[in-house]
Amino acid sequence: MIIAIxxxxxxxxxxxxxxxxxxxxxxxxxxxxxxxxxNRSALIWAREEKLPFYVASQAGSTALIRKYPHIVVDTRAMPELDEFRDLAEGSDLLIIPTTPNHLDLDATLKAADQLAPSRLTTKFC
Known part of the structure; x- marks a missing residue:
């Protein structure tokens, strides 16, 4: 399963x-x-703490993908529209985290609107 954040x-x-x-x-x-x-925040986190899973850079992940049944992708912030749709279509699950302030919620709703033409199922929780 591939989950993109x-x-x-x-x-x-x-x-x-x-x-x-x-x-x-x-x-x-x-x-x-x-x-x-x-920002490489997940890689930095992995260097500072012992995480129970393997963390790889995007460039270093190609050879590893087939070895793992679960893959979580921490994507770059603010992807271009085409990249955003590719993420949605190439993942089993796309998660768009948000905080409860109006600017973050507005960005999340815009993201959902951008996915609407692709006919993907969207759920809010």
Whole structure:
């Protein structure tokens, strides 16, 4: 299963969501977290703490993907529209974290609107 974590706005907890989701999935089976964000926050986190799953850069993940039943991708913030749709279509699940302030919620609703033409099923929770 490939789960992508993305957002149209920075500072909404994307990396934190990815790391905690990967930790949960690791309890079920082997999990790979791919850090595709420019900040490399997940890789830094993995260097500072012993995480129960493997973290790889986007460039270093190609050879590893087939070895892991669970893959969590911490994407870059604010992807271009085409990249955003590719993420949605290429993932089994796309998670868009948000915070309860109006700017973050507005960005999340815009993200959902951008997915509407692709006929993907969207759910809010």
């Amino acid at each position: 993305t957002a149209l706005k920075g500072g909404v907890g994307k990396t934190t969501t990815a790391v905690h989701l990967a930790a949960y999935l690791q309890q079920k089976d082997q999990t790979l977290l791919i850090d595709a964000d420019r």
